[in-house]
Amino acid sequence: MQWCRSHFSTTIPWFQAEMKKLQDLSGPAFDWLSRLDPMQWCRSHFRTHSKCDILLNNMCEAFNKSILDARDKPIIALLERIRYYIMLLMAIRREAMEKWAHDVGPRVFTTLEKLKKQSA
Structure with a gap:
């Protein structure tokens, strides 16, 4: 089975060669991928x-x-555990963020204030 490995490419020439393979394999996929910034x-x-x-x-x-x-655990139990963990994590973080006095976190705010004082 042929497939494109352009995302693994570590050099520009290798990237270009893999993109050419993709173009030969699937024109629409090549067109879609070409519109995206390869830096991403x-x-x-x-x-x-x-x-x-x-x-x-x-x-x-x-x-x-x-x-x-x-x-x-079986896959359903594993996924339920992950779902529970992520929901708990989001709730804990939301609760902590509600205590913030500013739009950004306290450490970021302190850093910004220091930079503001230095540039003044």
Whole structure:
């Protein structure tokens, strides 16, 4: 089975070759993908200054730990556990946000105020 691996491409020439394969395989898919900014979905176009995925990795590890007890359950029980976890997390965060005195979080607000004072 043929398929396009353009999102795995790490160089522009490889990306272009994979996009050509996609165009030969499916014109409409190529047209749709061509309208999207490759900086948002293809490694060959990602910015090079960011070298660490620690934030995403930490989020994944925290999520995996939170569902650890449900991972060996049947799929419906697993999905219910994930649904419950996410709903609880959203409720806890909403409750915390309602206590904010400003439109942004307290740490962000403090940082913005410091920057405002420095530039004045």
